Amino acid sequence: GAVVSQHPSRVICKSGTSVKIECRSLDFQATTMFWYRQFPKQSLMLMATSNEGSKATYEQGVEKDKFLINHASLTLSTLTVTSAHPEDSSFYICSAGQPSYGYTFGSGTRLTVV
Amino acid sequence: AQKVTQAQTEISVVEKEDVTLDCVYETRDTTYYLFWYKQPPSGELVFLIRRNSFDEQNEISGRYSWNFQKSTSSFNFTITASQVVDSAVYFCALSANTGGFKTIFGAGTRLFVKA
Numbered sequence: 305g306a307v308v309s310q311h312p313s314r315v316i317c318k319s320g321t322s323v324k325i326e327c328r329s330l331d332f333q334a335t336t337m338f339w340y341r342q343f344p345k346q347s348l349m350l351m352a353t354s355n356e357g358s359k360a361t362y363e364q365g366v367e368k369d370k371f372l373i374n375h376a377s378l379t380l381s382t383l384t385v386t387s388a389h390p391e392d393s394s395f396y397i398c399s400a401g402q403p404s405y406g407y408t409f410g411s412g413t414r415l416t417v418v
Numbered sequence: 419a420q421k422v423t424q425a426q427t428e429i430s431v432v433e434k435e436d437v438t439l440d441c442v443y444e445t446r447d448t449t450y451y452l453f454w455y456k457q458p459p460s461g462e463l464v465f466l467i468r469r470n471s472f473d474e475q476n477e478i479s480g481r482y483s484w485n486f487q488k489s490t491s492s493f494n495f496t497i498t499a500s501q502v503v504d505s506a507v508y509f510c511a512l513s514a515n516t517g518g519f520k521t522i523f524g525a526g527t528r529l530f531v532k533a
Contacts, residue, residue, distance in 0.1 A: 340523075345528075348463075348509070348523045353520060397461075397463065411461070
């Protein structure tokens with residue numbers, strides 16, 4: 305089956321620094337990937353749609369300059385949290401696939417900003 | 419607009435009881451997909467089922483069953499003879515044509531199964 309690898313699984317960074325999260329489709333090509341954020345005991349909220357070779361599409365209220373998305377190849381999308389602050393601490397998860405076949409989710413990245 | 423409502427925030431049952439998790443969705447699209455995912459404490463999302471809008475057949479997989487009713491825009495999930503390992507948060511999700519097939523999640527239902 306389709307496998308999506310997300311790295312790192314956990315990261316702790318200092319306030320003001322940037323953190324990059326990688327999402328890879330291991331056995332299929334993904335022209336579109338999705339990035340979600342989940343705060344404790346809440347649902348997954350879509351942040352942006354990552355499109356290979358073009359700009360990402362951000363959901364309303366998500367700062368594109370703070371959450372930089374790069375989808376440079378058919379198997380890799382990266383999310384960079386720039387100038388991270390404690391309120392950015394969250395669980396970030398990516399997904400890739402097709403609606404007719406289903407979406408595969410990465411294992412998620414737990415970001416803690418101290 | 420697309421919307422998924424899981425009215426049950428938390429459910430607590432005793433092992434071996436049956437439990438049904440409700441899901442009501444909203445979309446104006448005729449082509450859409452519905453999903454259920456399980457999220458254990460470790461955080462990863464475990465895919466359970468996908469159903470497209472043209473297939474209203476109910477499905478059974480072991481102790482799990484799903485009831486899709488377009489007339490009431492519902493896609494309910496039943497666990498029969500629940501087990502402690504079923505304890506998790508369960509999300510119902512919708513992916514529709516108009517939204518570019520983005521997946522929209524419900525708020526989730528936290529299920530506690532006590533021994």
